[in-house]
Amino acid sequence: MIRIAVLYGGMSTEHSISCISADSVMAHMPSEYEVFPIGITQDGVWVEGVTNPAEDAELPVVKQGREVALSLNPQRRGMLYDVATGETLTTVDAVFPVLHGKYGEDGTVQGLLELAGVPYVGPGVLASACGMDKEYTKKLVAAAGIPITREVILDGARELTDSEREYLGLPVFVKPANGGSSIGVSKVTSWDALDAAVQLALESDGKVIVEAELFGDEVEVGVLERPDGTIAASVPAKLNGTEDSAEGFYGFETKYLEHDVTATIPAPYSEELVAKLQEMAVTCFKALDCKSLARVDFFVTADGPVLNEVNTMPGFTAISMYPQVWAASGLDYPELLDTLIRTALR
Numbered sequence: 001m002i003r004i005a006v007l008y009g010g011m012s013t014e015h016s017i018s019c020i021s022a023d024s025v026m027a028h029m030p031s032e033y034e035v036f037p038i039g040i041t042q043d044g045v046w047v048e049g050v051t052n053p054a055e056d057a058e059l060p061v062v063k064q065g066r067e068v069a070l071s072l073n074p075q076r077r078g079m080l081y082d083v084a085t086g087e088t089l090t091t092v093d094a095v096f097p098v099l100h101g102k103y104g105e106d107g108t109v110q111g112l113l114e115l116a117g118v119p120y121v122g123p124g125v126l127a128s129a130c131g132m133d134k135e136y137t138k139k140l141v142a143a144a145g146i147p148i149t150r151e152v153i154l155d156g157a158r159e160l161t162d163s164e165r166e167y168l169g170l171p172v173f174v175k176p177a178n179g180g181s182s183i184g185v186s187k188v189t190s191w192d193a194l195d196a197a198v199q200l201a202l203e204s205d206g207k208v209i210v211e212a213e214l215f216g217d218e219v220e221v222g223v224l225e226r227p228d229g230t231i232a233a234s235v236p237a238k239l240n241g242t243e244d245s246a247e248g249f250y251g252f253e254t255k256y257l258e259h260d261v262t263a264t265i266p267a268p269y270s271e272e273l274v275a276k277l278q279e280m281a282v283t284c285f286k287a288l289d290c291k292s293l294a295r296v297d298f299f300v301t302a303d304g305p306v307l308n309e310v311n312t313m314p315g316f317t318a319i320s321m322y323p324q325v326w327a328a329s330g331l332d333y334p335e336l337l338d339t340l341i342r343t344a345l346r
């Protein structure tokens with residue numbers, strides 16, 4: 001029996017989404033894997049978890065419980081113990097950090113797992129850190145020849161200059177550089193509304209990105225590393241109805257609460273465009289030095305696909321795109337998990 005610790009929750013703004021993702025991961029785990037769930041509370045305590053952390057709550061949270069720790073001693077690789085008594089609870093073969101956002105998807109947990117010598121699902125420290133930070137994601141993919149939109153980085157409390165406003169043009173999207181699940185993201189259609197949007201983004205991160213609007217279909221492609229080291233791209237998903245939502249884009253409410261957005265999978269594109277999106281997704285994956293998996297999101301504009309962002313631990317909820325694009329590519333959810341774990345163990 002192979003034992004897998006599933007980490008969920010965490011100290012990021014995406015705590016609840018992580019709980020829902022992990023719930024779904026555990027529900028689809030193939031029977032040859034034994035799961036040891038570990039919840040991370042919003043203040044960062046690791047506790048013995050449950051296999052159904054989403055319960056019935058729309059936005060679940062990890063509750064206090066028996067505190068557990070992973071041994072950082074590589075000679076005790078994968079050992080999990082009760083912090084209060086020191087009792088060993090189990091020893092795991094790999095960790096699946098189903099964590100989104102800061103302190104989970106940004107290289108910090110990955111660094112801890114490296115130190116502990118435990119194999120894990122998902123990209124390593126560098127790719128996770130760069131993929132989390134939208135400024136660095138775009139620097140790296142642009143260097144690999146991938147088109148990105150016009151942007152200005154607001155580091156600290158400064159305002160856009162007149163020439164920056166002219167360069168960007170309205171509307172703009174304002175977002176935390178390190179964020180996810182659309183939390184803190186606003187569409188700004190008048191410069192009067194910019195300040196409030198920047199303030200909102202600053203609640204999530206000290207660095208804010210202001211981007212020119214991208215027009216066209218919002219498309220997501222899954223990338224997956226197989227156990228033999230080859231990299232595969234899924235069929236693309238095209239999101240429908242994001243612009244008609246109350247938020248006017250694929251915002252948090254639209255994503256998780258309103259359930260109005262549907263996806264066409266595979267996206268109804270020519271073979272040529274599909275191949276181009278897949279090739280670009282793999283280029284982005286490699287540009288960030290990703291391993292294991294990533295979801296690469298584009299806008300298909302009149303001038304061709306433009307990168308929006310790379311997610312190194314994409315959503316795994318029942319309605320999330322990553323498992324769905326793989327199912328449409330011939331790999332169902334349990335097979336996807338099996339591939340991810342076997343790649344991690346290799």
Ligand SMILES: Nc1ncnc2c1ncn2[C@@H]1O[C@H](COP(=O)(O)OP(=O)(O)O)[C@@H](O)[C@H]1O
Nearest residue numbers: 173179180181182183211212213214249250309
């Ligand atoms: N430059 C842009 N042009 C058009 N829509 C955008 C742009 N940037 C973000 N959006 C919209 O906002 C959503 C969330 O932004 P995104 O960059 O994906 O952040 P997150 O990491 O929170 O998902 C996107 O799915 C898209 O609907």
Ligand SMILES: [Mg+2]
Nearest residue numbers: 181182297309
């Ligand atoms: Mg996104």
